[in-house]
Amino acid sequence: MRKKNGTLGDILKIDLKNGSYAFGRVLKSPLIAFYDVASETQTPPEGLLSRDILFKVWVMKSAFKSKNWVIIGNSPIDTPLMEDPWFFKIDPISKKFSRYKDGIEVPAFREECLHLERAAAWSPEHIEDRLRDYFMGIPNKWVESLKCPT
Known part of the structure; x- marks a missing residue:
């Protein structure tokens, strides 16, 4: 039976459906950090922990029900990784910006x-999609659609 939510420190293997896997780490729910590593084989969880983080975003709980997202380990999280990132918002009526953390x-x-x-x-x-596009070196339509307007 799959978990309904990830547990703090869970290490995730994500099938990118192109023969490679990406990896993430469950932080404070619903925040997940994604590593700058893709592999055609399962990378040992401890080998991921020193890798750079690509991004941290909130992820829907449905990820933990997906057969493409598998928990492969768990490890305590270092303090710097636990720091919440700032996000931005735009009020749909006033169009004013804010930062949220x-x-x-x-x-x-x-x-x-x-x-x-x-x-x-x-x-x-x-x-x-975002991870697959990143590792293939192409722009991602979801990132572009959510980008702060310039």
Whole structure:
């Protein structure tokens, strides 16, 4: 039986459906960090822990029901990795920007949001697309659609 949610520190193997796997790490639910590594074989979980993080985003719980997302280990998380990232929001009516982190929302200028992820929960399929595109070196339509307007 699959878990309904990941547990803090769970290490995920994500099948990119192109012969390779990407890897992630469950942080504070629903936040997951994704590593800058793709492999055609299962990388030992301990070999991932020192790798760079590509991005941290919120992911829908349905990821843990997906056959493409498999928990391959668990390891305590270092303090720097546990730090919540800032996300940006745009009010749909006023069009004003804000930054959001760990339940705190503060007004922001657009320029402060340009390099932040949009506050959004990603579906597992969109994460798979994003990772596959990244490792193939091509722009991702989901990243582009959620990017802060310039």
